[in-house]
Amino acid sequence: MKYEEAMKRLEEIVSRIEENKMDIDQIGDSLKEARELIKFCKDKLYKTDEEIRKILDSDD
């Protein structure tokens, strides 16, 4: 998943809760998803991704 996609999905979830379009039963699952999305984004911003490091260090 890309960062942009994660943010878009997060925005979607937040808007639905804000607009009261979500059943209380759904909120649990959505919150779980939102938490994962936030963690994903945070990791991208603040944690070293060895995979990227490896790709960049490799030559053509």
Add this chain to the structure above:
Amino acid sequence: MEPLTLLELNGRVKSTLQFEMPDAYWVQAEISGINPSGQGHCYIELVQKDPTGRTFLAKAKANIWRTTWMRLRPFFEQQTGESLKVGMKVLLQVTVSFHEVYGYSLTVQDIDPTYTLGDMARRRREILQQLEKDGVIGLNKELDIPVLPHRIAVISSATAAGYGDFCDQLNKNVYGFRFYTKLFPALMQGDDVESSVISAMDAVARRRDDFDVLVIIRGGGAVSELSCFDSYSLAFNIANFPLPVITGIGHERDDTVADVVAHTKVKTPTAAAEFLINRMFDTASALETLTHRMSDAVVERMNAEKLRIERVTQKLPSLFAVAKVRREQVLENLWNRTVTGVNNIITSQIHKIELMEKGISSADPVLILKRGYTITRVNGRVVKGAMGLNKGDRLTTSFPDGTIESEII
């Protein structure tokens, strides 16, 4: 023959020169030094370089006396939009003189600004016009800088201070953002800049999916060496580059052609790093705002649910009074936790996002169930209020570990 005194010898040189070269001559030269005097004169150093630009073929001092300078200077500046400066090519009308003490020098009588315009500014303008005509001049600016510009291809000279400054600035950013840089070395001064930078760009382009942006940087150099960035083919490559290009070529003067076509132009390598850090900061702020909104929305929703549960429990018979009190306590407890969580989020400056996550955790209905909340259903539908409930309705109440049935009496 009697030896001459030095004065006699210099006197002969002087009169020979006067006799042989009495006229004023138009001469093309490059300014290598300029020094306006306090008296209003202007002393300049003129050079002619070999085609590589590295070796001097000729050199002379020239004086522009006050009255001439007062006339020529505004004229030249008005015509070219620039003042005389080092590195500029000029066409001057000079007389030649020799002084017994001060030696050989030129005295400037006139200047032809069209020559300078033709050599530098016109060349740049023509390149830009050509880029415009070819429809490429704004292409790179049309690209969006990704929200997460953390994989950075750098074109620079590996040994130059500029590259080190750039990496230092990125890596010591106070927010703790992670950046990944890869250097594609190129010559950043001399005659081979153009071909060297273009071939480095080709190498980056072959791996375009591995990177978010391209940064072209160098430390400050001699002003005259900037002209290598006034190149059509270099600018054409930048304009057409598949990634946004940020230039930090390190200069104060007018933009080079490369700067004009780049997505973003900054003055120094350090400023290029700052630009990327700021972009990441915007991205992190957007995430923070979203997390905040999430937290607020859930709290609001919980508030509404709390009111609903209260309304339902008020209708429950005294038989359930104990359960009601217990539920209210659980709810109160949960509510306080949520409020505390949210307060922490707002007050914390550094670990905002972590705290927000906690806030959200305590608002998670799955956890709410585990802490003593229940979900009440009638005929499989969630009951959200007392309204519409009737005597005799069978309530199904879900606990985390099972359900019970009850009837409204």
